[in-house]
Amino acid sequence: xxxxxxxxxxxxxxxxxxxxxxxxxxxxxxxxxxxxxxxxxxxxxxxxxxxxxxxxxxxxxxxxxxxxxxxxxxxxxxxxxxxxxxxxxxxxxxxxxxxxxxxxxxxxxxxxxxxxxxxxxxxxxxxxxxxxxxxxxxxxxxxxxxxxxxxxxxxxxxxxxxxxxxxxxxxxxxxxxxxxxxxxxxxxxxxxxxxxxxxxxxxxxxxxxxxxxxxxxxxxxxxxxxxxxxxxxxxxxxxxxxxxxxxxxxxxxxxxxxxxxxxxxxxxxxxxxxxxxxxxxxxxxxxxxxxxxxxxxxxxxxxxxxxxxxxxxxxxxxxxxxxxxxxxxxxxxxxxxxxxxxxxxxxxxxxxxxxxxxxxxxxxxxxxxxxxxxxxxxxxxxxxxxxxxxxxxxxxxxxxxxxxxxxxxxxxxxxxxxxxxxxxxxxxxxxxxxxxxxxxxxxxxxxxxxxxxxxxxxxxxxxxxxxxxxxxxxxxxxxxxxxxxxxxxxxxxxxxxxxxxxxxxxxxxxxxxxxxxxxxxxxxxxxxxxxxxxxxxxxxx
Amino acid sequence: xxxxxxxxxxxxxxxxxxxxxxxxxxxxxxxxxxxxxxxxxxxxxxxxxxxxxxxxxxxxxxxxxxxxxxxxxxxxxxxxxxxxxxxxxxxxxxxxxxxxxxxxxxxxxxxxxxxxxxxxxxxxxxxxxxxxxxxxxxxxxxxxxxxxxxxxxxxxxxxxxxxxxxxxxxxxxxxxxxxxxxxxxxxxxxxxxxxxxxxxxxxxxxxxxxxxxxxxxxxxxxxxxxxxxxxxxxxxxxxxxxxxxxxxxxxxxxxxxxxxxxxxxxxxxxxxxxxxxxxxxxxxxxxxxxxxxxxxxxxxxxxxxxxxxxxxxxxxxxxxxxxxxxxxxxxxxxxxxxxxxxxxxxxxxxxxxxxxxxxxxxxxxxxxxxxxx
Ligand code: HEM
Ligand SMILES: [Cu+2]
Numbered sequence: 055x056x057x058x059x060x061x062x063x064x065x066x067x068x069x070x071x072x073x074x075x076x077x078x079x080x081x082x083x084x085x086x087x088x089x090x091x092x093x094x095x096x097x098x099x100x101x102x103x104x105x106x107x108x109x110x111x112x113x114x115x116x117x118x119x120x121x122x123x124x125x126x127x128x129x130x131x132x133x134x135x136x137x138x139x140x141x142x143x144x145x146x147x148x149x150x151x152x153x154x155x156x157x158x159x160x161x162x163x164x165x166x167x168x169x170x171x172x173x174x175x176x177x178x179x180x181x182x183x184x185x186x187x188x189x190x191x192x193x194x195x196x197x198x199x200x201x202x203x204x205x206x207x208x209x210x211x212x213x214x215x216x217x218x219x220x221x222x223x224x225x226x227x228x229x230x231x232x233x234x235x236x237x238x239x240x241x242x243x244x245x246x247x248x249x250x251x252x253x254x255x256x257x258x259x260x261x262x263x264x265x266x267x268x269x270x271x272x273x274x275x276x277x278x279x280x281x282x283x284x285x286x287x288x289x290x291x292x293x294x295x296x297x298x299x300x301x302x303x304x305x306x307x308x309x310x311x312x313x314x315x316x317x318x319x320x321x322x323x324x325x326x327x328x329x330x331x332x333x334x335x336x337x338x339x340x341x342x343x344x345x346x347x348x349x350x351x352x353x354x355x356x357x358x359x360x361x362x363x364x365x366x367x368x369x370x371x372x373x374x375x376x377x378x379x380x381x382x383x384x385x386x387x388x389x390x391x392x393x394x395x396x397x398x399x400x401x402x403x404x405x406x407x408x409x410x411x412x413x414x415x416x417x418x419x420x421x422x423x424x425x426x427x428x429x430x431x432x433x434x435x436x437x438x439x440x441x442x443x444x445x446x447x448x449x450x451x452x453x454x455x456x457x458x459x460x461x462x463x464x465x466x467x468x469x470x471x472x473x474x475x476x477x478x479x480x481x482x483x484x485x486x487x488x489x490x491x492x493x494x495x496x497x498x499x500x501x502x503x504x505x506x507x508x509x510x511x512x513x514x515x516x517x518x519x520x521x522x523x524x525x526x527x528x529x530x531x532x533x534x535x536x537x538x539x540x541x542x543x544x545x546x547x548x549x550x551x552x553x554x555x556x557x558x559x560x561x562x563x564x565x566x567x568x569x570x571x572x573x574x575x576x577x578x579x580x581x582x583x584x585x586x587x588x589x590x591x592x593x594x595x
Numbered sequence: 596x597x598x599x600x601x602x603x604x605x606x607x608x609x610x611x612x613x614x615x616x617x618x619x620x621x622x623x624x625x626x627x628x629x630x631x632x633x634x635x636x637x638x639x640x641x642x643x644x645x646x647x648x649x650x651x652x653x654x655x656x657x658x659x660x661x662x663x664x665x666x667x668x669x670x671x672x673x674x675x676x677x678x679x680x681x682x683x684x685x686x687x688x689x690x691x692x693x694x695x696x697x698x699x700x701x702x703x704x705x706x707x708x709x710x711x712x713x714x715x716x717x718x719x720x721x722x723x724x725x726x727x728x729x730x731x732x733x734x735x736x737x738x739x740x741x742x743x744x745x746x747x748x749x750x751x752x753x754x755x756x757x758x759x760x761x762x763x764x765x766x767x768x769x770x771x772x773x774x775x776x777x778x779x780x781x782x783x784x785x786x787x788x789x790x791x792x793x794x795x796x797x798x799x800x801x802x803x804x805x806x807x808x809x810x811x812x813x814x815x816x817x818x819x820x821x822x823x824x825x826x827x828x829x830x831x832x833x834x835x836x837x838x839x840x841x842x843x844x845x846x847x848x849x850x851x852x853x854x855x856x857x858x859x860x861x862x863x864x865x866x867x868x869x870x871x872x873x874x875x876x877x878x879x880x881x882x883x884x885x886x887x888x889x890x891x892x893x894x895x896x897x898x899x900x901x902x903x904x905x906x907x908x909x910x911x912x913x914x915x916x917x918x919x920x921x922x923x924x925x926x927x928x929x930x931x932x933x934x935x936x937x938x939x940x941x942x943x944x945x946x947x948x949x950x951x952x953x954x955x956x957x958x959x960x961x962x963x964x965x966x967x968x
Contacts, residue, residue, distance in 0.1 A: 345674070349674070409658075521830060
């Protein structure tokens with residue numbers, strides 16, 4: 055887009071927004087609680103997703119603190135090992151399916167229509183459904199805590215035969231997975247249909263904002279793998295209650311088959327959590343570097359290749375199950391290949407910063423921390439892809455450190471970055487920059503105190519998922535627990551910043567960030583945007 | 596590079612003091628050729644990552660320092676450079692190739708279980724290991740030792756520092772000879788476990804119904820420790836592995852002693868025991884094998900593990916009680932028929948029926964147990 059057309063656009067949009075209000079006043083939000091129950095508005099649904107995700111983030115975080123409290127020193131202090139296992143299992147399930155995924159769906163709902171010039175999502179009623187399934191699913195999952203024998207305790211991977219030893223919770227946990235899967239698939243279909251059919255005229259695929267691209271690819275991953283996961287857990291259900299032996303060797307089945315099915319879902323799943331983060335970061339860095347994104351098309355191709363490769367590397371989670379040598383080697387080579395497109399992304403981000411005119415508001419700080427710390431997780435990932443070395447790393451705290459580096463200062467920091475970036479647009483108020491920076495610095499320092507020592511623990515021989523440990527691991531565990539509590543409490547600042555911005559504060563301009571309107575259609579809309587936007591499609595040059 | 600490593604190690608020491616000298620930051624090179632090869636591979640890829648990191652982070656830091664708006668920089672407008680993009684796609688490929696070749700070599704080595712001198716079958720149980728020597732029939736279980744077990748109970752408020760090798764000690768270690776290629780076969784009786792001794796360089800899953808294999812050849816006698824690495828239920832954190840590697844002569848002596856002991860067990864099982872003998876032995880067995888769930892005071896855990904104290908089984912029909920112990924019950928109660936000897940089962944059942952205020956007065960002899968098998 056050229057500068058001139060931009061000015062025109064802004065005026066044009068203003069006009070649309072106002073005109074719209076006069077004509078369709080009855081199309082504003084309904085009053086009270088029912089607004090949220092029956093809403094089909096992409097912005098309301100986005101808000102619902104984001105609020106749910108934030109609540110689940112705090113719940114999952116509280117569970118993590120139970121884990122880190124028990125691990126603060128050697129010896130069993132607070133919880134029974136069985137409850138400890140329930141905490142690790144629920145913590146992971148809640149963070150993955152309750153916090154990170156819904157938060158990105160919230161971003162998608164809010165931003166995709168605004169970014170592509172569409173009035174709403176293509177399937178608004180289904181959109182309402184796909185959100186409202188979630189609270190019920192999580193209440194069901196949480197209720198297992200109060201059942202005989204407690205919540206699932208076999209790890210979020212739910213490996214048989216261990217998971218089949220579980221008591222009353224098993225069918226509830228499995229139905230939770232089914233519900234979450236339905237919700238994700240509906241959300242994914244909605245996104246694909248919206249992007250393919252509702253782009254403003256002139257918004258060709260190769261003009262799509264990168265956030266939209268990453269979400270389209272994520273949506274295809276979701277549609278492909280969620281049914282596999284649903285199928286695998288259904289097989290667990292029939293093994294437990296209907297006498298089948300899919301995973302029982304004594305009946306002719308194979309416990310490792312479950313692992314293949316799980317990781318065929320599970321590996322793409324980790325990319326489901328990180329690809330939209332790539333999109334957010336690729337959106338934020340150019341704005342604050344005041345420079346176009348470097349290598350737009352290679353970013354698109356890299357995202358697509360990561361999506362493709364994610365389907366053919368699953369067994370790198372199973373190097374120790376006794377695969378044939380050829381299998382080990384194949385999965386080693388295929389996994390190593392992921393480093394290439396991932397590297398391209400990192401290089402492109404650095405090249406975008408290069409010779410820009412950077413400023414360091416909170417979203418940019420989180421984006422930079424993302425690039426640095428996600429890359430750390432990429433390095434350990436590359437190390438683990440080497441199967442002989444992974445014979446040591448597998449199932450140790452080294453793995454715990456790896457995936458937390460890609461998920462916390464990776465996906466979660468991208469969520470923070472995106473929230474600070476778009477919050478003024480959503481609420482119409484600037485957030486408190488001082489508190490935002492405080493949140494950033496506390497989080498960034500503590501997340502490293504929390505997770506960096508875990509590399510050492512893993513290499514020194516500490517297995518993961520244990521409630522107590524030998525005394526030579528004491529120092530780094532203590533350090534990690536201190537980091538965890540600081541990190542946990544620092545998030546209260548984030549909650550406060552968000553609430554504060556919703557309630558009021560300095561009025562945000564439409565553009566919010568200097569020059570942002572060159573980086574996306576959403577910045578040409580008023581802050582906050584009217585309830586319905588782009589009822590007339592914008593012209594894209 | 597050396598300096599960086601020193602710096603990192605130095606920082607570690609500065610923060611943690613010398614109080615605990617055996618904490619480690621890195622993999623151990625281990626005690627076998629294979630473990631050293633894996634260690635070298637690990638260091639090789641680590642340094643490659645460090646080198647790439649220095650480049651990427653260096654560029655970022657430079658850019659953040661100099662390309663700031665506050666320095667009055669006017670932003671450039673470039674957003675593409677095909678040559679550059681092709682280069683930074685190709686170079687990683689070459690680096691990966693340089694990593695894949697040594698990785699392949701080491702993996703082939705790790706998989707070569709041929710020409711072994713002896714074979715030990717390792718079976719994972721919740722939560723102990725069973726070692727069966729296929730060449731000479733020696734067969735025993737290895738569980739967390741009593742001191743660690745006592746200290747790790749919730750609410751004991753123990754001082755783990757005072758327990759030698761807390762959580763890394765067993766009642767009976769695996770014994771193998773130095774300088775011999777030992778092949779291991781892994782399987783499991785209940786759920787998946789994973790056998791890991793870091794100094795040997797690898798871990799391998801033990802999967803019910805399947806047999807996986809691996810090998811080691813330890814050069815020097817010594818004691819090497821490890822743990823179960825695959826989540827296997829409540830006491831996953833409490834099933835350590837200890838390998839006592841002996842010189843060949845000592846190993847042979849040990850084998851002879853084991854055979855003599857096995858002989859003695861057969862004669863022991865035919866004897867009759869007094870109440871005092873059974874109760875003393877029974878308490879020992881109870882604390883090692885039962886207290887993990889039913890608790891040392893016999894009160895069990897509400898909703899999860901039934902109490903022994905006043906329980907219908909422990910105060911009811913003797914044969915039912917024996918069957919539960921020998922054959923197991925439900926998903927959680929293991930069958931002890933394999934892992935405990937008739938003498939041990941007789942003792943522990945006697946202990947359960949007379950301890951905890953149950954006072955049944957029953958005396959169970961090994962022959963009663965053998966009759967139920
Ligand atoms: C360069 C890219 C990456 C590579 C080469 C890589 C490689 C690996 C490998 C080989 C494992 C298995 C290790 C083991 O269990 O022995 C693993 C585990 C894991 N990775 Fe990555 N990874 C990469 C990026 C990511 C990203 C982007 C995420 C998520 C945002 C992620 C999340 C995870 C998780 C959650 C696990 C542990 C799963 C579990 O066992 O519960 N990884 N990774
Ligand atoms: Cu185990």
